[in-house]
Amino acid sequence: MNFGSLGFRVLVPLMLAGLVSAQNITSIVTSVRDPVSLNGATGIAISGDFAYVTAEYDDGITILNIADPGNPTLVGNIADPQLNGAAGIAISGDHAFVSSYFAGLTVIDIADPSNPTITSSLYNSTLLNGAFDVKVVGDYAYVSATYSHCFAVVDISDVSALRIEGWIQDQTVLTWVKGMEVVGDYAYLAAHESDRLAVINITDPRNPAVAGFVQSHLLEGAEDVVVVGNFAYVSAKRWGSTPGITVVNIADPSNLTIESAIFDSDLFCGIAGISVAGSHVYTASSCNQITVVDITTPTSPSIYSNITGYSDHRKIAIAGDLAFVTAGEDDGLAVVSINNPSNLSIASFYSDFANGFLESPEFIAVSGDYAYITGEAGSLAVFDISNPTSPRLHGVVRDAEKLDGAEGLAIAGNYAYVAANDYDGLVAVDISNPSNPTIAGFLQDDDQFDGATDVAIAGHYAFVTSYDEDRVTVVDISDPSNLTVVSFLKDNSLDGAEQIVIVGDYAYVSAYREDSLTVINIADPRNLTIAGTIKDDRLDGVRGLQIVGDYAFMACYREHGMASINIADPSNMSIAHFLRDDDHLDDARQLQVLGNYAYVSTNDHDGLAVVDISDPFNLTVVEFTESLRYFQGSRGIAIVGGHALIVAHDTDMLTVVSILTTTTTTTMVTVTATTETATTETATTETATTETATTETVMTLTTTSTKTTTETRTATWQTATATATTSATTVAAESLDISHAVQFGGWAPQACAAIFAFLNLCL
Template sequence: MMYPARKRIKMLLFACLLPLLSTLAAPATASPDQPVGPHLVVERAIGGFMSDIAVFGTYALLVEGAAVNVIDLHDPAHPARVASLLMPTRSGKLAVAEKLAAVSLAKGKIQIIDITNPTAPRLRGHYILPAPYNRDYRISGGIADIALDGSLAYLLVGVASAGYAHGGLLLIVSLENPDQPTLIGEAGVSGLPNDLQVRAGIAYVGSTSDLRGTGGLEIFDVTNPRAPANISLVKGYGYDGESIEVADGIAYVGDTGIYDVHQLSAPREIAPLTARTLRVHRGRGYAIEPDGMLIRTLDLADPAKPRQIAETRFRAEDEPVLMPGRDQHSLRIVGDQLFVTSRDNLSIFRLVGNAGKLVLLGRLNGGLIDAVVSDGSLAYAGGDYIWLPTGSGHDLSLAEEFAGERTPQLLGVTGRYAYLASHGQLLVADLANPTAGPLGRLVLPADPDPPWWPTFLNKIALEDEMLYLYLPYSTSATPDAGQLVIIDGHDPHQPRIVSQIVREGMDDWSGVVFAAGFVYVRQTTRGATVFDVRNPAAPTIDAQPFWQGISVATLASDGRHLFVYETGSLTVIDIQNPARPTVLATISVEGWRLTAHGGRIYAGGSEALTVIAISNPAAPQIIARTPLP
């Protein structure tokens, strides 16, 4: 387990970017009481973190959320996706050797990929860590890093179990048979492992100090892969070992130091190193700043005296960052090109001359799309997983860059149109031609203080081409207010604001549903508020919602009933008469993300998707529960 404050920040960022559930039509063959859970499969992923890249020849493998995409680099100015493999969970680290690649997945799994034909990659075998080491360690799962050397895969594994004496493991897996990867060797690692390099039978590990103060630089002899042996350990402290790079007998350990490792049994620190992510090429070091804005070029002719000789800004200072944060960058140098993934884009630079200058060749934008929706199918999008019914056949990809709009967030779909948010604007896309660019756009009333765009713009209800959108609205006079903005979307080319209403004490809205002329807005700690929108031009507020004071976690509606999830239970409320809502039933269920359609409730949690039959709303019944992989 990492440092609590740091983990809380990551969890908060992740929670803010968690996908929404969307209400869609059910498959025609499904009946209300037919268990559908076991038939759900992962079909398509959209968007996600660009967490790692591995270059081979004129192609690269790029991790984007749950997908591993093949990028054609023949023209570096115009990198293009040419193939894609969908993984069952969010992907993490990548490594490539000859005709094979390995990618880490959640739950301690690595997937082997055959890249003999780059434009038609094939899945081969996989390896799963034994319990208890297959628990999630970080976003990429239990595996912190992967290195491939010939037919061997080296895995760095984070171990949170007290049953092992070290903070991590170095596992060596044979890929002699790519269809059946086999564990052949292991060794304990001090600290919480982060990065790994394998050179000439030596494995160099960078790790973060754990609570015992262990971690830093650790060196292993792996010439006998069945019996890897520890050679030496140099302890570090703090956020140490975020990256490791070994060149010409010198080891550069991110946020720790520069070490002379000519004598492997006695590494010697020769200089401190504050950069957390550093790559070395021909006597130059390239370090990315934690904010993801700058790359600094260092002269390493004398490793004991590194000095900055240039810096390159690859994001404008005022350019919004969809997924801000630290240590979510990957740097790779191949030939005279530098590849940088920075959460929501891939940038390709050329290394120019001895002055350390970088010239931007091309960029590939990605981004996180917050919901997966389409006519004729049910979609569950939660955390690391995207589930669709088998054979739905819908291509839900909305475009790589959406015609120049950086990292749009999908809000929802009604009919043939998708509504997206992109830095203070509402964009309307035609699902029949999603790459053609926005049909229409609307500048939305920005939150005066602060402008939370676009991360928190994910609260929307759609009904008959009308959009009911939540926006925060914080001012000095109303520090915890929110606003409901009603938008007429009948003309997709010219969406227009019909009205807006501000409500104090609503800064933490996190769910919006429409039902029979009323909008129900969930609050994290204050229950919910009801808006009468039967006259969209003059909405009013029900000042005393009947469940006021209840901590409502999620809302969903089928038009006649409201489904309220809170702390392990689902309550069914009859709202056919909004003035006299009636509680019909309560059922125990785990799954805080809800969608309702076709006589069912789909409740998605971190462990499973639960299907609840509501053909009799007074007696809801769990009919299926599908564990997530």
């Protein structure tokens, strides 16, 4: 069975001189970010009709209108690298003060809650590393810094110019300090690793001093603290023993004494946040419990009631007869009615998943005027990209079960087919109405699809890779509502099967754990056979894969590089070139090819690398852009005309990058290149005429070789366009306005390469 050519072969002229203009190749046009940043919801502050929630993993805060507690609504959001690891939050007037694990203290102007903006930030790697909690009193913000074992006093009288006024850094008393409370002239701090409650005299902000502390096994894993009168109530996780609340008499700060304690391994499991209202203490624990403790008699606290809430409760704030509880793993905020403390009830739950649309995006596919993006948390979003410079959300389908771990996808007709990694299945989504995508069918099998990673379509068959089952499974999709397994191929060469690309009668599969590329003959979908495999340590952790003519280009995650593989003979494949670049291809993840360039997403360096592939035997990085703002955890890439669309997993963002075309003169040259086996090959062009290649064309390299003492490589580049001209279109664009952008190349080294190629000079 021949499925036909799924990507026509187009030959492009070999362009060395003038290949890259003096301009950069890429420039950011726009970006779309999920407006709900509640991934790893942690801190919570209430002010008027608004709840302000920090998100540790989204590096931001989300502002919700809670005037109707039963129906919180999104008002505003801000996410920024200056909020990296956002944790604690305090409100004072028109400003929110946010403590972030990796960014110190940041001031956000919230005068207009629908448009919060950063006013200033303060970071000190010695004193504010691991900034966890923040309290504001008057002109001072008090910050506990976990990793610095530090308590810092910050002058905020001028919110645009923060400065540290005083501090105490003590690795014995304040070891891994976490939650705190400020009352009068004292700050009370829970020291997680030193099992202490410490009291700091803050009468003189320039010279805070330890007034006293108490250490006890009853304070093991101290997490948070609230103060009521002469008593401090400390939540203690007590790793390896029963967690609970310890009551400390603080009447004399220099002589703290433990008054009582109450423990419960079920209700206080992973206890974290603690708050107080009247004669009751309310606790939030990571094992989904919200518990009320009666403290009418501090020497004899008792459990009053509890309710099971959501996953990984972190902080709790009380306003009136409502408790607001963050849920880190469920990425949301629970509103709990405490009008009757003996009978708690959930009023509402506002979650990132239910209200967002780019939930940990993984892959992107384009069909017509629409881009389809899978969300690892369980979603498929549809964007209208008829104007690529202004993408608009068109529709979204969410299913926390069937789309759990959604990764690879393929579009065929009116359906999007999604490989769901955690669901271990294939899901067919009806996209005939892009504004209302719906699940039409699904197929789940822990064996066939265990760790499903990608899917490719040929005819009425879907080919699904299984990471954990080392196989490719063929599914009949002729009836999307009734998907059926036709056959499968399981082989060690497919260990960690990652990505699949189909061209003609062959499926090409990258295998992350096997460090290999395997070619499968799919002419008969019911009888798959392996046509060839290449395994090499340089392909360590291979993920992204693109086929261009006789070459496969692969992103090698663990080898921090990119490989070009000659696949002209699937039974005898060879590596044409491997490019390792720890600085610019670190954790290379996905790639797309346009013309003479491969665009590679890099996970660790949060960037986009541009690699010149005009000579597959000499891959060269010509540009790299690193940006936490746009590319943090960059994943899938799709190319539409003169634009690359890139999704960022960690920031729930879609970014559009311009790769506009300009016309430059093409020079046809003869090149002598050295291969990795030190065998010299001679590349010549088949024709002396130049032709027109558009950015839409796919590049193909045809190779012939004659083996003597050297090998002669003849590289022929042509075009599929009907009209020959004296110029060729190559990729170039305006400069990228990002401080961390680094450009390589330019006209000079490219021209030198053309002139002196016979000397084997490297770009």
